[in-house]
Amino acid sequence: GAGVSQSPSNKVTEKGKDVELRCDPISGHTALYWYRQSLGQGLEFLIYFQGNSAPDKSGLPSDRFSAERTGGSVSTLTIQRTQQEDSAVYLCASSGTGGTVYGYTFGSGTRLTVV
Amino acid sequence: AQRVTQPEKLLSVFKGAPVELKCNYSYSGSPELFWYVQYSRQRLQLLLRHISRESIKGFTADLNKGETSFHLKKPFAQEEDSAMYYCALNGGSARQLTFGSGTQLTVLP
Numbered sequence: 001g002a003g004v005s006q007s008p009s010n011k012v013t014e015k016g017k018d019v020e021l022r023c024d025p026i027s028g029h030t031a032l033y034w035y036r037q038s039l040g041q042g043l044e045f046l047i048y049f050q051g052n053s054a055p056d057k058s059g060l061p062s063d064r065f066s067a068e069r070t071g072g073s074v075s076t077l078t079i080q081r082t083q084q085e086d087s088a089v090y091l092c093a094s095s096g097t098g099g100t101v102y103g104y105t106f107g108s109g110t111r112l113t114v115v
Numbered sequence: 116a117q118r119v120t121q122p123e124k125l126l127s128v129f130k131g132a133p134v135e136l137k138c139n140y141s142y143s144g145s146p147e148l149f150w151y152v153q154y155s156r157q158r159l160q161l162l163l164r165h166i167s168r169e170s171i172k173g174f175t176a177d178l179n180k181g182e183t184s185f186h187l188k189k190p191f192a193q194e195e196d197s198a199m200y201y202c203a204l205n206g207g208s209a210r211q212l213t214f215g216s217g218t219q220l221t222v223l224p
Contacts, residue, residue, distance in 0.1 A: 033211055040124065042216035043159075043201065056210060091159065103149050103161040104212065 004107035025094030037089040121215035136187040138202030148185040
């Protein structure tokens with residue numbers, strides 16, 4: 001597509017429920033990144049995919065968080081048993097073969113609210 | 116480890132005044148540095164990167180390795196520059212960018 005697409009744009013869920021966030025990167029972009037943006041906290045790195053593999057999962061805050069990418073394209077970030085501290089904007093970005101040299105293209109994010 | 120520090124959470128200047136958004140980084144090698152901007156209700160977008168030595172929307176940023184800084188500057192701020200600005204770093208083998216906590220710039224009329 002023309003840009004990075006994320007869905008849903010907003011998600012309100014009850015504490016303890018599971019949620020799935022979707023990211024559709026720019027066509028042909030091999031690298032995909034998930035970040036979390038919290039008020040006053042900047043952007044927190046969660047996970048990075050190169051193709052379908054995730055060589056760096058170091059940023060996932062707990063084992064309730066997982067992510068996968070299939071076909072080298074769409075990625076899903078899953079949060080199980082959501083907690084109120086999971087409330088944030090979850091951003092997805094992708095980059096091409098140049099990697100980070102040329103910077104990322106970000107999606108518009110999913111605003112997650114856990115009540 | 117790599118770290119990016121943006122010491123000012125909030126910065127206000129008057130229209131036409133010079134503006135400088137501070138960014139300091141911690142990395143022992145040769146970093147790649149970026150500035151990203153997020154206007155109200157818009158997605159985060161790349162403003163400029165140090166390797167390009169470019170000026171975008173009147174903004175420039177010079178990498179100072181001695182001071183480990185990459186401050187963003189504009190000589191005459193405009194109201195449309197009001198936004199959240201993030202400094203970001205990629206160092207060495209790290210595949211992802213490390214972002215600072217951001218500076219909210221408000222340009223007053």
